[in-house]
Amino acid sequence: MAPFLALSRFLHLQQPLRVGLASLYSRSMSSLDTRARAVFSAAVEGVQPDIVVRRGLERHGDKLLVGGQSFTLTNNLYLVGFGKAVLGMAAEAERIVGDHLIKGVVSVPHGIQNTLRNHGKEKMLLENHSRITVMEGAKHNLPDTDALKSAECIRELASGLTENDVLLVLISGGGSALLPAPAPPMSLQEKQDVTRKLAAAGATIQELNTVRRALSLLKGGGLAQCANPAKVVALILSDVIGDPLDLIASGPTVRSDSRPEEVWAILDRYKLSDSLPSSVKEVLSKARPHGSQVQEQPQEVKDHVLNVVIGSNTIALECASRKAIELGLRPVILSPGVCGDVRSVARLYGLLSSFACSPGKEPPPELAAEILQLGPQVGIESWDLCRTMNVLVEERKEGWGATCLLAGGEPTVQLTGKGRGGRNQELALRVGLELSGGEVKSGAVFLSGGTDGQDGPTEAAGAVTDGELIEEAASQGLDIDGFLTNNDSFTFFSQLSEGRRLLMPGLTGTNVMDVHVMLLPQSPQKLPII
Numbered sequence: 456m457a458p459f460l461a462l463s464r465f466l467h468l469q470q471p472l473r474v475g476l477a478s479l480y481s482r483s484m485s486s487l488d489t490r491a492r493a494v495f496s497a498a499v500e501g502v503q504p505d506i507v508v509r510r511g512l513e514r515h516g517d518k519l520l521v522g523g524q525s526f527t528l529t530n531n532l533y534l535v536g537f538g539k540a541v542l543g544m545a546a547e548a549e550r551i552v553g554d555h556l557i558k559g560v561v562s563v564p565h566g567i568q569n570t571l572r573n574h575g576k577e578k579m580l581l582e583n584h585s586r587i588t589v590m591e592g593a594k595h596n597l598p599d600t601d602a603l604k605s606a607e608c609i610r611e612l613a614s615g616l617t618e619n620d621v622l623l624v625l626i627s628g629g630g631s632a633l634l635p636a637p638a639p640p641m642s643l644q645e646k647q648d649v650t651r652k653l654a655a656a657g658a659t660i661q662e663l664n665t666v667r668r669a670l671s672l673l674k675g676g677g678l679a680q681c682a683n684p685a686k687v688v689a690l691i692l693s694d695v696i697g698d699p700l701d702l703i704a705s706g707p708t709v710r711s712d713s714r715p716e717e718v719w720a721i722l723d724r725y726k727l728s729d730s731l732p733s734s735v736k737e738v739l740s741k742a743r744p745h746g747s748q749v750q751e752q753p754q755e756v757k758d759h760v761l762n763v764v765i766g767s768n769t770i771a772l773e774c775a776s777r778k779a780i781e782l783g784l785r786p787v788i789l790s791p792g793v794c795g796d797v798r799s800v801a802r803l804y805g806l807l808s809s810f811a812c813s814p815g816k817e818p819p820p821e822l823a824a825e826i827l828q829l830g831p832q833v834g835i836e837s838w839d840l841c842r843t844m845n846v847l848v849e850e851r852k853e854g855w856g857a858t859c860l861l862a863g864g865e866p867t868v869q870l871t872g873k874g875r876g877g878r879n880q881e882l883a884l885r886v887g888l889e890l891s892g893g894e895v896k897s898g899a900v901f902l903s904g905g906t907d908g909q910d911g912p913t914e915a916a917g918a919v920t921d922g923e924l925i926e927e928a929a930s931q932g933l934d935i936d937g938f939l940t941n942n943d944s945f946t947f948f949s950q951l952s953e954g955r956r957l958l959m960p961g962l963t964g965t966n967v968m969d970v971h972v973m974l975l976p977q978s979p980q981k982l983p984i985i
């Protein structure tokens with residue numbers, strides 16, 4: 456019999472023991488909190504830069520094995536990289552390839568070396584005598600003159616290679632801002648204005664990077680073209696849903712096949728076409744004439760490029776799933792592609808919790824219908840929802856104890872207020888409302904965290920909530936709705952119970968979007984509220 460069910464029955468029989476058992480119940484809930492955090496840590500651990508590089512890059516003597524291909528090393532290896540996780544990737548790559556590496560340049564976020572040092576992450580830093588030059592830039596994730604210089608050094612290095620050389624390209628999220636190379640006559644400022652306006656208007660990363668590719672010398676395959684005739688091997692840590700090679704960091708090693716019409720359609724959609732500077736219009740008009748066929752990348756360039764995704768949200772979820780089993784939970788991976796507004800995503804998790812924990816033999820069919828209806832709004836296929844609901848139904852029958860529902864992706868928040876928060880903390884807050892707002896409190900625990908360790912401009916990665924949230928906030932005089940209206944989730948969680956619900960792993964040095972963990976104990980609502 457499931458422990459919660461047994462406890463519930465026992466409580467009905469033994470009234471005087473209720474108070475003692477209440478603390479037992481709350482201890483088991485807090486153990487769910489601890490387990491949710493451990494599952495999140497395992498997800499992040501599984502996509503650490505050194506681990507993903509070791510998984511993707513093997514060396515046997517003078518042979519470098521990657522993506523099922525073998526490259527002969529004869530002191531002919533060069534390395535470039537750009538992105539938030541690239542420093543740790545470069546450190547590990549250099550350890551693997553040793554003296555075969557002649558020279559490298561990586562473009563990494565401003566201040567990252569100090570931050571990693573202060574967080575005790577020295578293994579992500581390069582050795583003193585490294586052959587790789589580290590260049591920091593792109594303060595606040597915006598391309599700046601420092602990043603422009605780094606991009607220029609990377610372009611120079613790639614352009615000087617010969618057919619005997621191998622260029623190892625390390626790519627991770629944040630790479631677009633760290634590799635700015637505005638196509639002339641456009642200035643960095645002009646390019647940045649276009650992308651900033653698009654982002655502020657709510658453009659998706661797909662739209663944003665489609666435009667970035669059209670305005671850049673290095674994005675959209677430009678870097679691979681520069682390195683021709685050298686062989687190019689790109690190791691990619693994906694931070695985009697679906698791992699689209701041409702969009703991650705705007706695909707510098709993947710020939711872009713988008714047409715000018717697509718770029719103009721995006722600019723029109725966000726009402727930017729008319730206000731573009733003439734230099735930007737000139738670059739776009741030079742791209743390819745309207746109506747022309749997509750230009751095929753020359754075969755020799757294609758043959759010389761190998762793109763391999765070595766880390767992704769899917770891999771993080773698989774690692775989390777293994778940890779869940781170790782912790783005595785039954786895992787089910789819902790999807791690595793959760794997107795859409797946090798309100799809809801929170802509603803979905805609320806419904807899934809009700810589905811898993813509703814009384815009776817079977818969950819009510821209208822719940823399943825509502826869940827399926829919500830799927831398309833949050834990027835989840837009906838098939839994945841049905842598969843997940845099947846597991847939840849099976850567990851009700853088999854009495855497994857607790858299920859660990861896992862998902863990942865990147866939902867969005869519509870910013871209306873001026874508070875401090877991030878999409879993970881706001882999602883956790885909204886899911887907490889779902890879990891604690893119904894007639895019966897849910898026994899589920901929900902965690903949402905950014906795998907980079909930083910949720911929006913805050914020190915937290917996310918937060919953990921459960922069915923106690925409303926009561927807990929009310930007892931401490933905190934008005935949840937007020938905090939939500941002001942997008943002030945970080946302040947809320949900092950003030951609530953001395954911040955104990957915050958998730959604070961510190962900067963992790965990696966980035967595969969967000970991870971959601973929902974632990975669903977079996978039918979906890981059968982417990983009397985004491």
Ligand SMILES: Nc1ncnc2c1ncn2[C@@H]1O[C@H](COP(=O)(O)OP(=O)(O)OP(=O)(O)O)[C@@H](O)[C@H]1O
Pocket residue numbers: 596628629694867868870873874875876877878881905907909910911912942943944966
């Ligand atoms: N006060 C806030 N409340 C909720 N969300 C916020 C708030 N301020 C910023 N955000 C959200 O945080 C996100 C930016 O945060 P973050 O820097 O973690 O982005 P990111 O997408 O993870 O970046 P990257 O993919 O480059 O790592 C945006 O989606 C923005 O809407």
Ligand SMILES: O=C(O)[C@H](O)CO
Pocket residue numbers: 627628629630631632660664694695702703704705
């Ligand atoms: O750098 C970028 O373009 C984003 O992080 C997506 O990869």
